Amino acid sequence: MIRYKKLGYAVLCVTDLDKSIDFYTNIVGMQFVERVGETAYLRTSHDHHNLILEQAPEAGLKRVGFELEKASQFDAVFNYLQEKGLNPRELSAKEAQELAQGRTLRFKDPILGITYEMYVEMMQMGTAYKPTNGLEIECLLHVVYETNQFDEVYDFLVNTMNMAVSDIQGREMAWAWLRVWPNPYHHSFAITKGPENKLNHIAYKVKSIDDIGKQVNVLKNHNVKIHLGPGRHHPSGSIFLYYADPDGITLEYSQGMEEFPEENPREPRRLEPSLLTLDEWGGQPGKDFGKYGKLIVEDEEVVPQ
Numbered sequence: 001m002i003r004y005k006k007l008g009y010a011v012l013c014v015t016d017l018d019k020s021i022d023f024y025t026n027i028v029g030m031q032f033v034e035r036v037g038e039t040a041y042l043r044t045s046h047d048h049h050n051l052i053l054e055q056a057p058e059a060g061l062k063r064v065g066f067e068l069e070k071a072s073q074f075d076a077v078f079n080y081l082q083e084k085g086l087n088p089r090e091l092s093a094k095e096a097q098e099l100a101q102g103r104t105l106r107f108k109d110p111i112l113g114i115t116y117e118m119y120v121e122m123m124q125m126g127t128a129y130k131p132t133n134g135l136e137i138e139c140l141l142h143v144v145y146e147t148n149q150f151d152e153v154y155d156f157l158v159n160t161m162n163m164a165v166s167d168i169q170g171r172e173m174a175w176a177w178l179r180v181w182p183n184p185y186h187h188s189f190a191i192t193k194g195p196e197n198k199l200n201h202i203a204y205k206v207k208s209i210d211d212i213g214k215q216v217n218v219l220k221n222h223n224v225k226i227h228l229g230p231g232r233h234h235p236s237g238s239i240f241l242y243y244a245d246p247d248g249i250t251l252e253y254s255q256g257m258e259e260f261p262e263e264n265p266r267e268p269r270r271l272e273p274s275l276l277t278l279d280e281w282g283g284q285p286g287k288d289f290g291k292y293g294k295l296i297v298e299d300e301e302v303v304p305q
């Protein structure tokens with residue numbers, strides 16, 4: 001059984017690293033930590049990184065990192081993943097140190113091929129996170145995929161990755177919002193049924209409703225495309241704003257999401273498949289909402305000697 005502390009970080013491939021560093025610091029509000037060659041580390045907390053940007057020929061999501069609840073659970077999680085046939089690999093001490101992390105394991109999603117990482121003891125920076133543009137991000141909140149293998153991906157995330165179901169949508173399920181239990185947030189992962197296997201969006205939790213309102217003006221002043229919002233999601237109850245990053249990938253600012261207790265959480269609900277479920281205020285997603293961003297399948301990892 002896996003017990004998560006949180007969704008810790010995502011690795012995004014970007015086609016113009018300088019432009020993306022500028023965007024994620026000056027528009028989104030992350031703090032730049034360091035750049036090593038073609039890789040940049042950014043944070044939204046005391047963690048060394050909550051987002052890694054990598055220069056690449058095409059844009060998309062390359063890896064998702066989860067922090068385990070306790071370092072003492074690492075071996076049990078490794079053995080569990082091995083028993084499930086996922087062939088986890090523990091990074092060498094040198095590889096983990098380069099990432100400023102403690103013990104770290106990686107394995108591939110058997111359906112989508114994307115790499116997942118589970119780690120403990122990420123290096124904590126000496127100074128508190130200071131937003132570059134004054135808009136305060138509290139954490140990386142969720143990653144959402146579109147998939148044409150919905151039932152298989154759902155089964156894997158729930159029954160192997162041990163995510164808890166917060167809500168589903170549709171008579172025949174077409175959306176699922178999943179939390180990385182016992183982390184309280186309504187969802188750290190969501191999947192939607194669609195024609196492709198791809199990234200839909202990545203969300204960041206902002207501190208206050210003012211951050212959402214101010215960001216509307218920041219985006220307008222910088223000619224950044226707004227994909228949807230501001231609005232209110234029915235499933236998590238959050239106020240949202242979606243906009244495009246320099247590669248067109250949809251980002252979400254989210255504020256006020258429902259939190260679940262570890263003991264006796266409410267049951268998942270089956271929600272109506274209507275636009276009003278997605279936005280109680282009646283917004284319609286723009287044509288580019290969730291359109292860009294591949295799920296990047298890495299080549300087989302070469303294990304350093």
Ligand SMILES: CC(C)c1ccc(C(=O)O)c(O)c1O
Pocket residue numbers: 144203233234235236237238252254257278
């Ligand atoms: C992608 C859709 C529109 C969606 C729906 C609901 C929530 C939520 O309840 O928080 C989201 O975060 C979404 O991204």
Ligand SMILES: [Fe+2]
Pocket residue numbers: 142144201203252
């Ligand atoms: Fe979202």
